[in-house]
Amino acid sequence: MRYEFRLPDIGEGVAEGEVVRWLVKEGDVLHEDQPMVEIMTDKATVEIPAPRAGQVTKLMYAEGQVCPVGKVLIVLEVADAATTAAAPTAPAKIEVSPAAATGEPPARNNGVNARDAGVLATPATRKLARDTGVDIRDVTGTGPAGRVTSDDVRAHGGAPAPAAHAPAGDPGDVRIPFRGVRRKIAEHMVLSKHTAAHFTYVEEVDCTDLVSLRGRANAGLTAGGLKLSYLPFIVKATAQALVKFPQLNATLDDAAGEIIQRGRRHIGLATATDVGLIVPVVRDADRRSVLDLAAEIERLAALTRAGKAPREDLSGSTFTITSLGALGGILATPIINHPEVAILGVHKIARRPAVRGDSIVIRDLMNLSISVDHRVVDGYDAARFIAEIKATLETPGPLYPEAT
Numbered sequence: 001m002r003y004e005f006r007l008p009d010i011g012e013g014v015a016e017g018e019v020v021r022w023l024v025k026e027g028d029v030l031h032e033d034q035p036m037v038e039i040m041t042d043k044a045t046v047e048i049p050a051p052r053a054g055q056v057t058k059l060m061y062a063e064g065q066v067c068p069v070g071k072v073l074i075v076l077e078v079a080d081a082a083t084t085a086a087a088p089t090a091p092a093k094i095e096v097s098p099a100a101a102t103g104e105p106p107a108r109n110n111g112v113n114a115r116d117a118g119v120l121a122t123p124a125t126r127k128l129a130r131d132t133g134v135d136i137r138d139v140t141g142t143g144p145a146g147r148v149t150s151d152d153v154r155a156h157g158g159a160p161a162p163a164a165h166a167p168a169g170d171p172g173d174v175r176i177p178f179r180g181v182r183r184k185i186a187e188h189m190v191l192s193k194h195t196a197a198h199f200t201y202v203e204e205v206d207c208t209d210l211v212s213l214r215g216r217a218n219a220g221l222t223a224g225g226l227k228l229s230y231l232p233f234i235v236k237a238t239a240q241a242l243v244k245f246p247q248l249n250a251t252l253d254d255a256a257g258e259i260i261q262r263g264r265r266h267i268g269l270a271t272a273t274d275v276g277l278i279v280p281v282v283r284d285a286d287r288r289s290v291l292d293l294a295a296e297i298e299r300l301a302a303l304t305r306a307g308k309a310p311r312e313d314l315s316g317s318t319f320t321i322t323s324l325g326a327l328g329g330i331l332a333t334p335i336i337n338h339p340e341v342a343i344l345g346v347h348k349i350a351r352r353p354a355v356r357g358d359s360i361v362i363r364d365l366m367n368l369s370i371s372v373d374h375r376v377v378d379g380y381d382a383a384r385f386i387a388e389i390k391a392t393l394e395t396p397g398p399l400y401p402e403a404t
Contacts, residue, residue, distance in 0.1 A: 003076040005051055007039070007067045014041040016068045016120060016147070019061045020180040023047075024074075028056045036074060039067070040180050045307075054078035064179045066147050068120055121148040127191065129153045130255070181275040192338040196373035200333040203386045207349050208364045210396045216403040217290075231269075231323060232293035233399050234346055237392040239265040239286035242319055245385045249318050251339040252376050259376055268317030268337060269297065271304050272324075279337060280304045281317045290400045321346060334371050341376040344389075345369040 007017055017039035024036050030050040039046050054076035061067045116126070116136050120143075128150050129136040139156045141148035178186075210233060218227050242249040246261040253260055265286045268279040280300035285293060303309040320337040323346035334345040347367040354363040368389065372382045397404040 001078060002057070003052060003054060003078045004072045005036075005074045005076065007069050007071055007073045008048075009069050014069065016066050017041045017046075018066050018179060018183075019063050019073075020045060021063060022059060024050075024056050024059075026056050026059060030054060030056065030076070038180075040184065045181065048073075050076070052076065052078050064177055066120070066143065120146060125150050125153060127195070131195070132157045181278075185276045188338060189335050192336050195338060196336050196341070197375050198333070198336065198371050199374040199377075199379060199382070200369055200371045201379060201382045201386060202331060202367055202369045203383075203390055205366045205368055205390045206354065206363050206394050207366045210393050211349065211364045213396050213400060213403055217400050220403060226291070226294055226298065228290065228294050229297075229325070230349065231297060231321075231325075231346070232290045233393065233396060234323070234389075235267050235269075235282060235285050235293050235297070235321060236288070236290050236399055237389045237396075238319070238321060238344060239267055240392065241385055241388040243286055244388060245381060247377055247381055248342045248372065248385055250341050250376060251318075252341060252373065262318040264318065266316050266318045268320035268340075269300065270320060270322035270334075270337075271301055273305050273307070275307070277322075278304050278309075278314065279317060279320060280309055280313050281315065283316070320344070324348075328366075331367055332369055334369065336371055336373055341373040342382070342385075343371050345371070 018041075020038040020040045022037050024030060024034075030036065030053060032051070032053045033049045035047050036050050037048050039048055056074065057077050058075040060072050060074060067073050120141060121129075121136060125148055126136060128134075129139070129148075132153065134153050134157045136148055136153065139148050139152050142152055143149045207230070210230065214228055214230060214233065221227060242265045247259075249265055250259055250261045252258075264284055267282045267285040269282060271278050271280060280303070282288075282293065282296050282300065288296065300309065300313055303313065317337065317340065319340060320343045322332075322334050322343060326348055328346060328348035330347060332345045332347070334343045336343045345368065347369070349364050349366040351362050352365045353360050354365060355361075356363075368386055370382055370386055372379075392399065
């Protein structure tokens with residue numbers, strides 16, 4: 001008999017999901033709990049298993065299309081279903097993997113029904129509508145299933161987006177679908193750039209003593225066990241500075257007209273993966289030791305790169321650090337992880353000449369660059385914040401007293 005599986009309510013205010021990849025095709029015979037499809041939401045990618053054994057008769061949405069919660073996603077022919085059935089509210093064994101470098105908490109309701117009286121649109125599109133004074137309920141959607149897109153909002157407001165013309169193709173060109181994680185990252189970055197007033201400040205840090213401290217610390221650790229990189233020291237120094245400068249550990253609630261200084265320091269770490277930049281979160285970083293931070297960073301990096309990080313490890317950051325380690329370059333202007341108000345860029349440590357007194361000496365130097373939302377954070381406060389981190393890293397003994 002016919003069995004209609006509807007996209008379940010995955011939670012956290014999610015109203016729709018994008019079909020990233022079908023793991024089955026029409027005609028396939030499935031066993032119960034067999035992985036069927038990867039669905040992308042604003043929060044995570046979920047792998048949804050078959051709720052029952054049966055044969056696939058119809059895939060209702062193509063890869064790249066958006067399915068609203070509660071709509072039929074796939075139709076199965078099953079042996080024991082007497083009538084057309086709906087899927088359970090939340091199927092068992094849903095596997096979660098990272099969706100994007102967001103770290104964004106659930107959207108604030110602000111007294112409006114989360115689906116705007118049936119309007120289908122992403123949170124980024126809804127925010128664009130609010131920011132431009134457009135009532136999204138008046139906009140005609142041109143996206144899949146009538147979804148309202150950002151271009152629909154701009155067109156309704158009298159400012160259509162410029163047409164994009166694909167370049168002429170050449171032999172050997174490869175076309176890659178712009179969807180899934182990459183599209184979510186793009187939407188998030190564009191939202192941040194169009195929302196926050198970015199301002200970047202750069203400072204040089206003398207890491208010579210930090211290099212020595214790390215060397216002594218690693219020499220004292222058990223052979224074959226955990227080894228310290230520089231990142232745990234930087235995370236600890238940053239989290240401690242956020243205690244003194246809470247304005248940088250904040251979000252801006254435009255709708256309520258409030259700056260929210262967060263009471264805890266949850267540090268997001270922008271991590272490169274095969275599908276894009278993902279932001280796992282180290283919670284209460286200021287309360288952890290450097291060694292504890294190192295273990296947690298290693299755990300999160302392994303899960304994130306394997307695509308197995310649970311949702312709770314990928315959301316709720318209050319401040320983000322982006323670092324490419326030895327590939328960190330000299331200078332970058334990182335984009336703020338919306339809705340946070342600051343992001344720290346960490347660059348490579350390299351031996352360079354430096355003036356000390358009347359002498360030129362070789363030191364281990366590193367640049368830190370911070371981008372802040374100038375609506376919330378003044379340049380002077382950003383400079384003082386970086387000066388605090390600089391002072392801690394240049395006299396790093398208290399960060400790891402066991403090696404002093």
